[in-house]
Structure formats: C-alpha cells, structure tokens
Amino acid sequence: MGKISAFYTMPHPPIIIPEVGRGEEGKIKETSDACYQVAEEVAMTQPDTIIIVTPHGPLFSDAVALSCGDRIKGDFGKFSASQVVFNVDINIPLAEKIIAYAEKENIFTAEITEDTAEKYGIKYELDHGTMVPLYFINKKFSDYNIIHITYGMLPKLQLYKFGMCIKKAVDDSQINAVFIASGDLSHRLSNDGPYEYSPYGEKFDKEMIALLKNGDVSGIFNMDCTTVENAGECGLRSYYIMAGAMNGYEIKGDLLAYQGTFGVGYAVMRFSTKVSDQDTYTQLIQEREKRFTQKIKNEDPYVKLARESLTHYLIKGEYMQIPAYVTDEMAKSRTGVFVSIKKEGQLRGCIGTILPTTENVAKEIIRNAVEAGQHDPRFPAVDEGELGSLDFSVDVLTAPQKASKEELNPKKYGVIVKSGHKSGLLLPDLEGVDTVDDQLNIALQKAGISPNGKYTIEKFKVIRHR
Template sequence: MGKISAFYTMPHPPIVIPEVGQGEEKKIKRTSEALEKVAIDIENIKPDTIIIITPHGPLFSDAIALSFENSIKGNLGRFRAPGVSFDMEIDMELTERIIQYSENENIPTADITKNTGARYGVEYGLDHGTMVPLYFINRKYKDYKLVHITYGMLPKIQLYKLGMCIRRAVEESSTNAVFIASGDLSHKLTHDGPYGYSPHGPKFDKEIISLLKEGDALGVFNMDSSTIEGAGECGLRSYYIMFGAMNGYDIKGNLLAYEGTFGVGYAVMGFSLRESSIDMHKLLIEQNQKRTKEKLENPNPYIRLARESLTHYLTYGEYMDIPSYVTEEMKKLKRGVFVSLKKEGQLRGCIGTIFPVTKSISQEIIRNAVEAGLHDPRFMPVEEDELEEIDFSVDVLTEPERALKEELDPKVFGIIVRSRGKTGLLLPDLEGVDTVEEQLSIALQKASISPQENYTIERFKVIRHS
C-alpha cells in the first residue's frame, strides 16, 4: 500500500535561485534556507514520486491539467538563466490513476501532451512554479518520478475532492510519495513591489499562515473573497487540493520561513498529521449547502432580482416579468445600473449602463443581469449549473451632477468626463485609484480625451447591493 509521506507548501520566486538572483537571492535568505531544509527532508524520505500542484502550467477554467508524457523538460531561460534546466520522468501509472479517479468523481481533467498542448494552445513543459521547488530538491535527491498537475479554476470543493482522489490513487498503488503545494501568497505587500500595494495583501498573508499552522481547513475555505481577490495570491487553490489530500487527519503546520521582501509573500511550511474521526469533506459539503441556501434566499430585492433574472433567462430563453417583491422605488426610478457576477471570488461577468436605457431600475437590473451573464465579451456565457456558485452584486448609480475638480473624491464619487461626443466613466472606490488626479487621468484615457482638451466633469455616487 502506498502513502503520501510528507506535505509541504513551497513558494516559487525565481529570484531565490542564485543563477537568476545574481546576489539578490541573499535578501530572502530565510526562504532559501527553508527550501534547502525541505530538500534535506525529502532526501531522507527518498520518495518514489513527487506530486506537485502548480499555478503556472496550462491553466483552464473548467479542468485540471496533468502532464501525460513519459518525460517533461524545462529551463529558466525566461528568467535569464537558460542553463538551469530540468528533464524529469513522469510517473505515468500514478498520473493515469489520478485521472481515472478524478473523472469517476466528475472532476474534469485534461491530459497534456505535446499534441494536446498544441491543440489547446498551451506549451508542454515545466513551469517556474514547478522548477523553483525542484531546483532545491534536485540538489539533494533526484531518484524520483514526477506527477505534474496545474490546478484549474474549478469550485474549491471540487479541488478538495481532487486532493482526496490523489491520495486514494497513491494509497492504492505501491508508491511512496511527497506532496508539494506550490504557490506564493499575496503579490501586493509593498508600494514598491512589482504589483503595487493593497491592504488586503498583509491581511491575507497573516490570516492564511495562521490557518495553515492550525490546520484549519474550514477557516481556509471560509476566507473573505474580497480579501483573497485584493491580495493577488496564486497559492490558495494549491492549498485547497493539499487539504483534500489530508482529509481525515488532524493537521498542524510548521512554518519554516515567511518573507515579503520583494512585495510578494513567500511561505515555506511542513505539516504533521494525526488520524482523526472528523470527515472534513462532509463538513465542507454541509457548509457549502448552507451557504448556497442562504445565497438563494437573499432577501435583498436587488440581488434577488438579478439572480432570478439570469436564472429565468437561462431556463426559458426570455426576460422575466417584474415580480411582486420589487419595491416602488425600483419600479418608478430610472437609473444606470451595473450588475457584477463573481465565482469563487473571481469576476465572472460585469455589464452596466451609465444612463438608464429602460423605464425603471428593476427593468435595468433584469436586462443587465442577463447581459453580464451571457454577453460580457471577456468571458464564456454562464451556464445553468454554475448559478449556485455565483455571487451577484448590483450597483445603482445616482443621477450625475456637474462638478469641479476640487469637488471630487475618488473614494466617494465616480466621475464622467465628456468632450466633443467622447465619454469616459470611472466608478468610485476602486483599488489603486487614490487621488483625484489618478481618477481623472484614467477616465480621460478611457474616453481617448487629451488632458489638454476642454472637457466637462460630472460626479455620481454608487449604491451597492451585495
């Protein structure tokens, strides 16, 4: 009987590799030392296979990608270190078993080869989310095969179930395996970092590290979606899968290092496991069902109308009539309305009107909910079986009023700029838009209006229902 002998979270900053960092890696020495410690641990375990979950391989919105040829290569040439190269043997038997068990649980997978990669428009090869951890491991131990998995943008309960399938596949083989969840934490820790600063960044890192140390899967799955989105992380979905592979155990995390020197959070952790009678998967399903029930029974008439409008259209192919629960204000007032859809904290569609094109707020919501779900050109149309996973929000714009520059406040007011038939709009309280100058600059750019042109400014507020 096989087993997963150890679990680790490992970050993947290429700069930690001396050939890439050229001395800069010394600024994250604790991370480097922790990665070396993990490599020594793995050398002592001597696994047959290392299973690694990465964010940076072929990423699909609707499937898990598994590398499925006998070998896979890669190098760090895109980070100016082509000499750092890898040629790894894939554990085909275990990978095939994982695919089989996943598909039996209705978890969609995509086996990636050179041929299928070309068909999908992706490259078959190792990514830096894999190569950075393997760089440290391979200096200590090389006698292993690889299972190379890129997480997909599936519901997190499915990712958890994937982890369970991975462990089952290992246990029903004779493989001694190590599991690595590759991922960085927030990319928005400092103003001078490559992705800028968000207050969600430090908050996310502090919270996720605490939850991982406690082995609190429920806490990780219940993290605030706006915090996750604002943090700009890439490791959380790897952790969902890792927790699934640890289902049935009490978990404690050992933080080996955390650094945010370059504006991105790097956490290295190992875990100790003790058998438990608690079925975390069952608890997560029950919690998800409760959350879905609360979502569907949302008493806010704006949210309810947006959800029911898209649901009705997907079911019957036509716009719904205005229902009885709609308020008099929603029936009588005409306003611009934006309807936003999010799935697992990620935008799934957003369409709005600056000025009303229908006779009332309620009709505007009915129309724009359908537009956001089906006709946002950035996304595939929403399908009926997705609706339970989608959160709706409705922004109602107050009537715009003329304003001077000194009367603006980007946290309170959105703005509309106009010049010779060109119009640009920017909603209020957007992350990264902190000054009036930034707000005006972006709005003018959106409208293709030169700052030297004569233009008018209008301001408005947004009443958000979410």
C-alpha cells in the same frame, strides 16, 4: 497500496536561486534554509514520485492542467540563468489514474504534451513555480519522477475534490509520493513588491499561516472574500488541492520559515497527518449551503431581484414579473443600472445600461441580470448549477455629467468616454484602478478609442448594492 508520505508548502521566488539572485538571495536566507530542510526530509522519504501543484504552468479557466509527455524540461533562462536546467520523467501511469478519477467526478482536465501545447499556443516546459522547489530538492535527492499540475480557475470545492482524486490515484498504486503545494502568499506587503501595497496583504498572510498551522480547512475555505481578493496571492488554489489530498486526515502545520523581504510572503511549511473519520469534504458542502441560505435571507431587494431574475430565466426560460417586495423607489425611478456577478471573488459577468431602457429600475435590474449572466461576451453563459456559488451586486447610476480629467476620481466617480459612435464606461471604486490615468486608459481601451485621439469625458456616481 501507495501513499502520499509527506506534504509541504513551498514558495517559488526565482531570486532565491543563487545563480539568479547573485547575492540578493541572502536577504531571504531563512526561506532558503527551510527549503533545504524540506529537501533533506524528501531525501529521507525516498519518494518514487513528487506531486507538485503550481500556479505558473498552463492556466485554464475551466480545467486543471497535467503535463503528460514522457519527460519535461525547463531552465531559468527567463531569469538570466539558462545554465540551471531541469529534465525529469513524468509518472504517466499515475497521471492517467488522476485524470480518470477526475473524469468520474466531472472535473475537466487538460493533458499537456508537446503536441497539445502547440495547439494551445504555449510551450511544453517546466515553470518557475515548479523549478524553484525542485532546485532545492535536487541538491539532496534526484531519483524521482513527477506529476506536474497547474491548478485551474475552478470553484474551490472542485479543486478540493481534485485533490481527493490525487489521493485515490496514489492509494490505488504502489507509489510512495511527496506532495508540494507551490505558491507565494501576498504580493502586496509593501510598495517594494510587484503590486501596490495593501493592508490586506499582511492580514491574509497572518490568517493563512494560522489556519494552516491549525489544519483548519474550513477556515481556509471560508476566509473573508475581501481579504483574499485584495491580497494578491498565488498559492491559495494550490492549498485547496493539497487540502483535498489530505481529506480523511487530521492535519497540523509546522511553519519552517516565513519572510516578506521583497514585498511578497514566502512560507515554507510541513504537515503532519493523522487518520481521522471526519469527512471534511461533506463538512465544506454543508457549510457552503448554510452560507448560501444565510446570504439570500439577508440580501437587500436590489441584489435579491438580480439573483431571482437570473434564476427564474435559467429555470423557466423567460423574464420574471416584478415581485411584490420591490420598493417604491425601484418601481418609480428610471436610471441606468449595472449588474455584476462574481464567483468566488472572480468576475463572472457584468452588463449594464448607462441610461434607462425600461420603465423603471426594477425592470432594468431584471433585464440586466439576465444579460450579465447569459450574454457577457467575455464569459460562457452561467448555467443553473452555478447559481448557488454566485455573488451579485447592483450599481444604480446617477445621470452622467460632462467633466474634465481634473474633475475625475476613480474611487468616487465612474467615467464614460465618447468619440463619434464609440463609447466606453468604467464603474468607480474597482480593485486595481487607483489613478485617473488607469481609469481613462481602461475605458478608452474598452471603447476602442486611441488615447491620443479626441474624446469627451462624462462622470457619474453609483449607489452600490451588495
């Protein structure tokens, strides 16, 4: 019987590699030292296989990607250090077992080989999210093969279940494995980082490290959505899969290093595991159902109507009638309405009307909820099985007014740009849209209008119901 003997989280800043950093790596020496410590522990473990989950390989919205060629190569040429090369064998039998277990759980996987990579328009190679941790390990130990996984943008419980599939596949083998969850924490710790500073960055890092230390899987999965959305992290989905691979264990994390020198949180952790009879997966399912029940109990009538409209349509194939709980304002006023749908913080659909197209706001919501869920061309149609994991918001628009660029404020006003028959709209107060230029450029792009051409501007406010 095989076993995953050790679990680690490791960051992946290319600058930590001396050939890349050229002296700058000294600024995160504490992180570097911790990575070498992990490498020494891996060398003592003598694993047959290193299982590594990365954010930076082939990323799919509906599948987890596994490299499935006999070997895979990579180098740091993108970071002006092409002399640092990697060439490792892939444990194909283990990869096939993981894929088979995932298929039984209806979790989609993408098998990446040189042929399929060409089909997808990508390169078959190692990414820096994998190579940075392996750089340190190779200094101490190199007699291993790998399982190279890129997490997908799947629901977090599916990622947890995929981690359980990894554990089952290893258990059903004679393999001694080490698991590495590659990922950085917040990229918004300061304005010197790759993204604009956000106070949620430090909040996310502190909370995540505390949760990992305590082995609080429930806390990791139930972290405040606003904090997660604004943190600018890339490691959380790696942690979801790692947590699934530790299902059935009592977990404790030991923080070996944490630094945020370059505006990005780098955490190196090791985990101790003790066999437990607690079924964390079942606990997470029960908590999700409880949260959903509480959520719909407390929804305001605008959001409740949007949810019920899409639910009714998916179940019965027709638009619902206006229910009794609709307020006088919803039944008597006429204005444009946008319905937005998110799934675990990620946009899942958004459709709306600038001006009213029905008799009242209630009918506008009923129609646009269905449009957002079924006909947003950017996304596949929502199916009935997703309804429990969706969050709805409803924006009721004020009448648009002509405006100049100087009158705009992306946090306060939405914007409409028009040129001939072309028009584009952007709602106010959107994450990542912080300047008037950002707002106008996105609206113009949506409309297909050249920024150098002639166009008119209108502004509007929204009353946002969440």
